[in-house]
Amino acid sequence: MRHLSTDVLIVGAGGAGMYAAIAAAREGRTVLLLDKGLVGRGGATIMAQMTVAAAIGQQEPDDWTLHLEDTLEAGRGICNEPLSRMLCERAPERILEMDRWGTRWAREDGHIRQVTAPGHRRRRCCYVDFLSTGPAVAATLRHQVATTDRVRRVSNVAVIDVCVADGRVRGAVALDLSTGSLVTIAARAVILAAGGLTKIFRRNSASTNMGGEAYWLALDAGAELVDMEFVQFFPIAHLAPRLVGMDPIMWDPFRYKLGGRLLNGQFEEFIHRYGGEDEGRYTAPRDLASYAILKEVEAGRGSPHGGVYLDFRHLPEATLRGAFGPVIDRLLANGIDLTRMPVEVAPTAHYHMGGIVVDERLETRIAGLFAAGEAVGGPGGANRLSGNAISEAMVLGECAGRMAAGAADADPGWLSLYADRTRGELADLRGRKGRGRAPGVAQVELQGVMWEHAGPFRTGDGLERALARIRELRRELPDLAIADGDVFNLDVQDWFELRAMLGSAEAVAISAIQRTESRGAHQRLDAPQMVPGLEKNQVVSLAGGTLTSRWSAVVRSGVRTP
Amino acid sequence: MTTTLSVWRGGAGEGRFERYDVPFEEGMSVLDALRWIRAHVDSSLAIRYSCINANACHTCMALVDGRVEYTCTARLAPAGVTVGPLPKRPVIRDLVTDTMPAEEKLAPQT
16 A cells, blocks of 8 residues: 655645645645645635735724624624634734735735725725636645645545544545555644535535535544534525536625625515615625525525526626626626626525634644644634635644644654554445445435525424434445446545535534524524523534534633734 | 537547437536536546536546537537547546646656
8 A cells, every 4th residue: 555654744735725734844844735636726715706804904904803803793702712813813914925925916006905895894805806816825825835845745635534543643544536546644743624514515605625524534533523503605606597617606796896786586675674784785794695585585586596686787887897807708708798687696505614623723632633724613603704714724724734843743653554444444335336326426415405404594303304314324325336446436535525524414413403593604493593591612523423512611712823 | 408428438548438418408517417427327437626617626627529628617519519538638537637747646656
């Protein structure tokens, strides 16, 4: 079996993983940066079309403490405050470092231009025109990673087990998709930076990476998860007409730059009926907007494809072009002329607030096992602010890389028997012939179950049904069929991915069942009020094959950012 | 309404084009159809993609009716389409070619 060794192993090469690689390498460590897709091409950062929040104060006076107040307020009282503080305090350094590295932040009058986004009291959100923020950030980090000594990057290698012995991480076992063979990796420290779980929902804005693998790897290694019931549903994702080559959440910047009327299927404004103010501007919070849209659809006042209309017909073409230039042509190529027609939009699973429990050094309770980016739980509490996701990727990525480097002094030792379990699992998959359905088909069913019962609106009964079905699907894992062939066998990849998706889905369901209130992104139709006594977190752990969730006090501030 | 995709199956040089009937929806992409085939006909079809629809990852390239295209933005024609692996790249399996930079590969084991 192929064997590699490194000081710091990073699982996932999106925004957080790449930043972690740079930070660990500049502390003098060797880094192995793995991605199951292509390094720097997968994950969520590259898909982001919007803004990055950082209190650099170039547009107007600002301070990270104000950014922190906004972040904590949006998080509805249950943010992990030291992590929220880290995000807000360090975001300016990261934005300015990216600027030195050549990211072309939009500028005006010689300074980085900053705009507002919902929930921010200052104009503090930086961006790259036109809707190119994520690709520009990813390109900058790819270049930095490629020109940093001591970083080895490997594509098409999926980590499927993090190996722990005597409470300390030892390395990992991974599947080399190109050959179908296993690779073992001895590592002094491991950083999980493989993103969130939005792919477990039928409607999602995820890349194919976001199947909750980081969460499953953490649970299985003995680490814990927190806030798993808090999935952010983005209210106005593109629904129709069919649009290719654009991220479905693209309409947000259109709304806050230009306004845009949200209308039901009868072309009536409706947000005000649900206690929001809209007035063609971008002011209704994400949870309220999602609620209002789905209620209109439920009442039979939806648009033809089951959403609502977003209408820019009141704006002249020159205004649209001034704000979005080449994007207007990409829309026209899709047959969408905003001056003549509204588009249909609907909520979609967009981001996961929950994630791996880490301390203020981003280390889990397993020594040497760290997490970064969306994989981490806590900085956003019950509801993440718009603009905080890439800040989180950069800040937590940098910190995790630096801290993991500091934890990589001693060689904990690697034994080949650490790979025995995975070797057995792979041998079992290879031996299967046409028994059941393909794992990818079961994934589609899971996505439907989660959307139906654990999506934007939840009830206790529905969540119990989801949990029962998730557990049945888990029992089906040994019977799923795997096609022949070792080389680039996507069934094998889908099987390991499905196992992670089911673990993550179960963590969401059990946490959502126990939280009998509505708070932030977690909306229970059978418990519509926020309950003051539930201003606490739930922590999920795995023991003896069973997931359990327990209540835990919120981690308040008082800790300095390392 | 259905359309037909003719898709390369196999490794470099050894293989054949196989035909798949796929439900046609106005505006759908070639990648939509390839993912439909994986989900409904043959999950062993090897394809490479990450961002699915956003044309951000740029990893889903293939030869579509003789032209190199991103399958996520190539529109599926009602008359059908032929999809093959990228030319000038070693075929790994089916439509997956070796597009990884040399330094991102595990060197063959000696």
